[in-house]
């Protein structure tokens with residue numbers, strides 16, 4: 001893993017954008033994209049740039065089961081607002097939360113086929129405080145592919161900040177699996193803030209275990225981790241400076 005420690009999320013977003021820009025200029029065409037508060041500074045750099053996205057395909061990690069694409073809390077809506085309204089891609093896939101509510105297996109099979117047909121060149125990730133990636137919660141098998149996943153109480157609580165109240169947070173999501181994520185040629189993981197420090201330490205320095213889903217990235221051959229000093233604060237000394 002290559003670890004880049006920046007002062008804050010603004011610098012981190014700029015550094016992440018440079019990696020995507022370089023990758024795209026070098027031929028990356030299929031990007032795995034992520035939501036959450038963490039990638040916002042990356043997308044801010046992206047929309048300000050003159051990067052041509054007309055030939056790019058994006059495949060998002062996850063979506064809440066039952067939310068319509070025009071629901072402001074849906075990940076469809078997030079992507080439109082933060083990136084695609086200003087930088088439309090040739091094709092953008094986000095799992096279908098409504099299809100998943102009706103027939104989760106069909107929605108998952110459909111999405112796995114999309115990933116098979118469009119191998120991911122660069123996959124963007126955030127990380128949950130418990131080490132989850134996308135919505136692959138602790139205990140998820142490393143073999144998983146896209147499927148419906150139940151959200152843990154902690155994740156529901158953490159994500160309730162985006163909803164009017166906690167009861168509105170969906171209880172499940174349709175989510176790429178860890179095997180889908182590991183199939184990407186390159187992975188860029190971003191994390192900012194003290195509340196991510198423990199998960200970052202476990203991911204980088206802990207054992208590879210399904211109890212910390214992100215720890216599997218130690219086995220991927222091309223991972224760049226972009227964190228700020230707060231998220232690096234529990235790491236072995238050399239990263240803290």
Ligand SMILES: N[C@@H]1[C@@H](O)[C@H](O)[C@@H](COP(=O)(O)O)O[C@@H]1O
Pocket residue numbers: 034035036037038039061062125126127128129133134135155159
């Ligand atoms: N499914 C998303 C993840 O993809 C994201 O990485 C995580 C952290 O979110 P944030 O970046 O807002 O801290 O939250 C959610 O659970």
